[in-house]
Amino acid sequence: MSCKNSMKAEHFMEAVPHALVGLTRQGECCFINAKARSLLGEAASPQCLSGLLEVLPGALSSALGSLWQTYLMDLTSEQSSNCSIVAAVQGKHYQLHLIPVDDNALVGGVLLTIEDITQEVxxxxxxxxxxxxxxxxxxxxxxxxxxxxxxxxxxxxxxxxxxxxxxxxxxxxxxxxxxxxxxxxxxxxxxxxxxxxxxxxxxxxxxxxxxxxxxxxxxxxxxxxxxxxxxxxxxxxxxxxxxxxxxxxxxxxxxxxxxxxxxxxxxxxxxxxxxxxxxLAPFTTTCALLINLYRDSKTREKVLKRYAVAKDKAQAANRAKNDFLSSMSHELRTPLNAILGYVQLLNDVSDLPLETQLYIKHIDDSGNHLLALIGDLLDFANIEAELLPADLKPVALQPILDRLCHQVQGLASKHAITLKPWDSRGYYVMADAERVQRVLFQLVSNAIKYQPQGGSVDIIIEKVAQQVAIHVMDEGIGIDPAYHADVFTPFNRLEASKGTIEGTGVGLSLALKLAKSLGGTVTLKSEPSQSSTRHHAGKHVGADFTLWLQYAKRPIKSHADHSGTQEIPLKKEAEYNGARVLYIEDNRINQRLMERAFSKWHLLSLDIAESAEQGLEKLSQSSYDLVLMDISLPGMDGYAALKKIRATPTLASLPVIAVTAHASDTEIHRGREAGFDDYVTKPVKLNLLKQMIHTYLN
Structure with missing residues (x-):
């Protein structure tokens, strides 16, 4: 083939900004523009494709060889299409095109273009x-x-x-x-x-x-x-x-x-x-962004690490504080057990002078005040501690209210307050009985303390949809709605802290936390007495604290359950004559206190062991009807001793009651889980202990 219109072709091809080479279909070079000569080298003057392949840089030569093979295959299949390939040479990138050209065009045959695309790449x-x-x-x-x-x-x-x-x-x-x-x-x-x-x-x-x-x-x-x-x-x-x-x-x-x-x-x-x-400016800018992101992430990691360390320290300090409060509660309850225990014994003496009786009453009041403060310390620890999951099951409210009224009766009598509990028979809630009683104790004791002497506390129960509302209503001065949220804040006693009402202000906070652990809550309705229009049974209501719990149906009892509910006649006290009780306690004063109490009960025989090891030896040598055991003992503690008792076939069913100064929720739960039949916290109420002993001996 020959080149046609060579002057026009030369003018056109020199004006193109890329390297151009004109080739015949047989591979003969008929034109090379200035850009191509610069790429090939000014001294190079290839006459055909093979010469062109020799002078092109290696990667471009290989790329052109591949392109030419593709072109020849297209000719064989009578196709006529452009083909291209990209090659990199010494840091530069080139795109090669083979473009078939008609005979009527400026060049007949094939046009090779080599375009520098380095910037685009x-x-x-x-x-x-x-x-x-x-x-x-x-x-x-x-x-x-x-x-x-x-x-x-x-x-x-x-x-x-x-x-x-x-x-x-x-x-x-x-x-x-x-x-x-x-x-x-x-x-x-x-x-x-x-x-x-x-x-x-x-x-x-x-x-x-x-x-x-x-x-x-x-x-x-x-x-x-x-x-x-x-x-x-x-x-x-x-x-x-x-x-x-x-x-x-x-x-x-x-x-x-x-x-x-x-x-x-x-x-x-x-x-x-x-x-x-x-x-490379865009690359440099990207690096700057990444370095800033990296620095921000490292700063954030350092802050988070410092926060985690501070959090761990705070949690450790909080645990140490709670451990300290629990330890202090235990250490204070032990001597207080003797103080209030001997006061109980003295109260049973009928011929004491009036002045002595007055002194005893002052000791009793002060001791119970101290006990309440110790209880507040534990309540404070319980507010910040994680509660153990509650075992929710249908429980009857009537036994809970009966125990509650007995529990707060002394406080109510001291303030001349009348308790008026609602008839709660037939009411059941999904809850944990002990926690419900603790919530209601806080609400009722709060209602007793925050109203004038001579008033009353009404405990009213109603079913609202699928909930049971237990209202605790008092006749106090009421609370401004602006301060309702504050009463559930620990240590916030509003204006009461300026008066003579005893307490630390943690009870309602604990009540709310316990209620939430049961899937319920505590709400307050109250207004100051000057503006309050709330009444119940014809009398003014100062504050209405309400415990809300999930309603439960009365549990269906099996045949065995029904047989167990038949009334079993209790033994008369005289029938306990000769019953033997072993008391395992290392504190000498508390030993003497229990001996004095049992000596007044006459029909019960008490034996003392000063350590768990000594107690286990006595149990192996003699027969006992019941064991009272402290938990903190020298050497083997009460839990280890209980485990050995339960592992001994002849003692496995022997009633064992913990009598201990460990009084936190966690410790009580642990004691019940360990297998103690009952759990009594110090200071011990001797009359209640006597009733409990009679129940187990029955």
């Missing part, structure tokens, strides 16, 4: 760097791969063998920066150099020499370019075995005016030029 790579490095920062952060990804992208962009990216950090006692390396190509050549690289990668070691070729970048913010590293004035010596570094480009990373890091590349076959720093 770099833009795409840098866009991908930004998208992956910043857009997927969280994912890369989780995989700890962000800096490795950036390092590989930098090597692609610069066609470099080695690269490094780092963050500037302030040196101690210096205005200069040092460099913390985030990613670096492996330059190790022996074991010691591998360890050095590992220390660099982990951030354990930083680079700090400001006069090195790297230091000029990270310490002074200079751009360093050299194609003769050996002759550079700031080159430092490389140890024997170090890989050869023959050229280098170091670029500082700025965030505005602030130097935040640097990157460096080395050993690019095509060398480096100063314009490359400008071309």
């Amino acid at each position: 770099h833009k795409e790579i840098q866009l991908d760097v930004f998208r992956q490095g910043v857009g997927n920062y969280r994912e890369l952060h989780q995989n700890d791969a962000r800096w490795d990804f950036m390092l590989e992208a930098l090597k692609r962009l610069t066609n470099s063998q080695y690269a490094l990216i780092g963050e500037t950090v302030t040196q101690k006692n210096s205005a200069l920066y040092s460099l913390r390396v985030h990613a670096v190509s492996d330059l190790s050549w022996n074991e010691s150099s591998r360890q050095l690289m590992q220390r660099l990668r982990s951030g354990e070691m930083t680079l700090s020499n400001p006069d090195s070729i790297l230091g000029r970048v990270f310490a002074y913010g200079e751009t360093v370019l050299t194609d003769d590293l050996a002759g550079h004035p700031h080159k430092t010596g490389f140890p024997p075995g170090h890989p050869e570094i023959f050229n280098f480009l170091g670029v500082p990373i700025y965030d505005g005016e602030r130097l935040v890091g640097m990157f460096g590349v080395a050993n690019a076959p095509q060398g480096y030029h100063i314009g490359m720093a400008r071309e």
Whole structure:
């Protein structure tokens, strides 16, 4: 084939900004423009395809050979379509096109175009760097791969063998920066150099020499370019075995005016030029963003770590405080048991002088006041402690209210308050009986204390939808609605703290917490007496604290349950004559107190053991009807002793009652779980203990 209209063809092809080569279908060169001659070398003048393949750089030659094979296959199949391929040569990227041309066109045969697309490829790579490095920062952060990804992208962009990216950090006692390396190509050549690289990668070691070729970048913010590293004035010596570094480009990373890091590349076959720093501006900006994100995440990690440490310390201090309160409660209850116990014995003496009786009453009042304060200490610990999960099951309210009224009767009598409990027979709730009683004790004792003497406390029960509301109503002065939320705040006693009403202000807080553990709550309805219009049964209502619990149906009893509910006649007290009780207690005063109490009960025989070991020996030698046992004992404690008792076949069914100063919810729960038949806290109410003993002996 011959070239047609050669002047027009030459003018057109020289004006094209890409390298162009005209080829016949047989592979003969008929035209090469100036751009192509520059690429091939001015001295080269290939006459055909084979000559062209010889003078083209290696990657371009291979790409053109593949394209020509594709073109020939298209000719065989009588197809006529463009085909293209991309090749990289010495850091530049080229796209080759073979375009079939009709005979009527300027050139007949095939037109080869070779287009430099390096800038477009770099833009795409840098866009991908930004998208992956910043857009997927969280994912890369989780995989700890962000800096490795950036390092590989930098090597692609610069066609470099080695690269490094780092963050500037302030040196101690210096205005200069040092460099913390985030990613670096492996330059190790022996074991010691591998360890050095590992220390660099982990951030354990930083680079700090400001006069090195790297230091000029990270310490002074200079751009360093050299194609003769050996002759550079700031080159430092490389140890024997170090890989050869023959050229280098170091670029500082700025965030505005602030130097935040640097990157460096080395050993690019095509060398480096100063314009490359400008071309890499998007990459540099992405690095600055990542360094800031990295610093923010590290700051956040440090804050979270400090917070976690502070939280652990606070929790440890809180546990220590609660342990201290529990320990103090135990230590105070032990001597108080003797004080209030002997007061109970003295109250049974009928011929004491009136003045002595008055002294005893003062001791009793003060002792019970001290006991209430100790109880408040435990309540405070319970407010902040995690409650054990409640065992929710249908429970009857009537037995709970009966025990409650007996529990608060002494306090009500002291304040001349009349208790008026509602008939609660037939009412059942999903709850834990002990916790319900504790909530109601707080509500009722609060109602007794916060109203004038001579008043009354009404306990009223109603079913509302699928809930049971237990109202505790008093005739006090009422509470302004603005302060209703405050009454459930620990230690907030409103104006009561300025008066003579005893207490610490933790009871209602504990009541609310216990109620919530049962799936319920406590609410308050009240107004000051001047504006209150609330009445019940024709009388003024000062405050109405209401415990809300989930309604439960009466549990269906099995045949065995029905047989067990038949009335069993209680033994008369005389029938306990000779019953033997073993009391395991190490405190001498409490031993004497229990001996005096049993001596007044006449028909019960008491034996004393001063340790668990001594108690177990007595149980192995003699027969007893019941055991009263302290938990804190020298040597073996009460739990270990109980375990041995339950493991002995002849003693397994023997009733064992804990009599202890451990009075917290957790300790009571633990005692019941351990297998104690009952749990009595010190100071012991002797009459209640006597009734309990009779119940178990029955």
